[in-house]
Amino acid sequence: MNGAILGKLDRGFFMNKDLTVGKPASVLWKYSLPLFGSIIFQQLYNIADSFVAGRWIGTSALAAVGNSYEITLIYIAFAFGCNIGTSVVVARHFGSKNYNRLKTAVTTSLIASAAIGLALTGLGLIGADFLLKLIQTPAEIFGDSLEYLLIYLGGFLFLLIYNIATGIFSALGDSRTPFYFLAVSSVTNVFVDILFVAQLNMGVAGVAWATFLCQGVAAAAALGVVLKRLKSLPESGKAPLFSAACLKELTLIAVPSILQQGFISVGNIMIQSMINGFGMAAVGGYSAAVKLNNMTITSITAIGNGMSNYTAQNAGAGIPERIEAGLSAGIKLAGLIALVFAGLYLAAGPAFVGLFITDGNQAALSAGVMFLRIVSPFYLVIAVKLIADGVLRGVNRMKLFMTATLTDLIIRVVCAGLFSTVLGLGLTGIWLSWPVGWLIAASMSVFFYRVVKRQRFDIPQEAIQPESMAEETAAEWIESQA
Template structure:
């Protein structure tokens, strides 16, 4: 198995595509965790339990999103050190990243368990699903530290071009999750607790495997347990680059909490339909995020090597891949919409809501493809504050303002769902404008600095 990929040489589209494929498969297997939970919960426990899992998902994404986004800062720093061939800087960045993941995982575990009832109540979760949603969320957060450590460790491997190894561990975890779901929910009748516990154990497996690999590896990104600490100069650099992306993810997740709260006001059946489709939505969006991650790694390594023309070419290639993928999957999902939603539940009303919601998402995913992949390229150059501002305005401020304003005029689900394509369109336009006119490319910045001032 190839242990790392230097993306500063070779055919650009091949480097990006072959690096992206394990990322796509890995993200899809990770999405399989909660999807299997939802399928089994919806079919063997009931639609109210499915609604409880669905209402918990937005909160889970809210808290995890910050740490995964922050790990992007580590990925940019590590990829730039790797591209530049700076082994000492790379070593310190890797150990600082592991230290961040442990600290963040512990904080998230405590916060998630303590705040679950408060947040669910603030979201207006209906009484009939509130108790089960709290239980599911608290059990899930009991194992969140394993997910955080795994994801940030996978970020280390991705930054050096090794996207295959983490895929293997995710496959093991995903299949174990299926087996444990069947055992805990169907055989042992443990209900919603069994579904959450199955996910916790599966995340523990992926965490243990990836840490053991990093510790035993002889590569430059090897982890020495005794050297795990916060290296001051790199801690501040990782935070400076990663914090905007972490904030970006948390505000997007916050806007999704607002959306979930709005959907909750339409009752448990609408909640279940939305929960079912959001799982499918993950299978479509995660590959787009993978192209964005590949673009960030490609850009980081080539910026480190000073190959700025190659960065520009890679940007066009990765955005093209994201757009083509989203158009194809959008068509496919719309064609088989009833069958896809029907996997989660046999309740015709829930299926109807799921199909209805799908029609607001699928035709417009290509806009999200432009936004996510292009922002990945810009993040790889270290410009994370600017991408955060684009996401903050389009996917949070605009989306929330749209929903609150529209529902104040007319309480109709159409207005809630329309917020998604509108916010994607605005975000895509803004990121395109910044990519065209912004001072984010290192080569462009140096060229501009060398130009004499006009009189």
């Protein structure tokens, strides 16, 4: 994408938005809906891979892609954590109009994340074979799983850069830019998937290469717009490109999010290992159903991310009453999304799972449909949790956020093993672990939200001062939060 196109985009409908003014419900809904659309298109990447693999190659290819996906979630967790860390910190500085610190936060995040991302890519490429063996990957899909995983990990840096860029856009109140980038790249990915697999007969490797190429283009375009956007912000003096104090500030938000997402990924891998023990049909059915389930959860998570940035901007501006009003609006929007997905899966589960399984494997189809019928009625529960979590992240209460989320993970892993083996419920027992974990974790998140609400969301005093009175260093700001 050349400079002229980037300039046109930046001067057009991609604009920064202040989330501290306007009716909270209207502001949050208008801001979050493009985030929801972005997540839908982001999930289209993974769904397209599974759809094309299952339809044009077979259930074994679908199982191979799904099996590798659980490992890629560890890397996605790191990218998502960097997104959250950058987004919350940038939103806070944008809310307090401290643009120099905002610019330093952006460049520091990009530099540090790129360095760590390259190291993680190397480790993944070296350890891919070991990880697949660790989760007891069935022999008949091991080769395809390894090939897909290696290509996917080779493009991890693209995924990382893109996630940081979207976090920056969201922090500036611009949720449309990520939506348009993802809409174009994900739709393109579908066509490239079909081209590589159906026309060029590249097999599972073709699915992975399509994602690699499309994410690379999206990352380059997003980074170009971010850098151009930063130049348009006012500044007093030259903002440093890298700051150790700023890195610490980012780390305080990002690391808990990375660990939280990472632990979830590890838990999912443990559950995947249990499912692998039930054979390829179970793996294929779960692979199809979990893609549909993840579309629902990540769609609701998009609203939670919007809540985080909305909360961070209003916390930075010192307006706690807007946070409470935003929570109510967020739960209504997330609840609506949850009910729509639940209704679709309950009414037409076989049709949705059947999109991925076309070779008549009834055992795989039954396993996937049963998962959706057990889990989808509880989407409203997880919706409440994710919106409450958004507030906790936005006011930097990461320990509370992690406690609730890790509780969900631990309960799901323990219950999956207990229900499936000790109680003899098999796959059904594993599926039941999801709603049990969600119910307990949602109760904790709501309780923690009420705690921070009583503390007026723990807004720092300097946030309500004008910028001229709030020029303390990042290190001083961090110290004030201890």
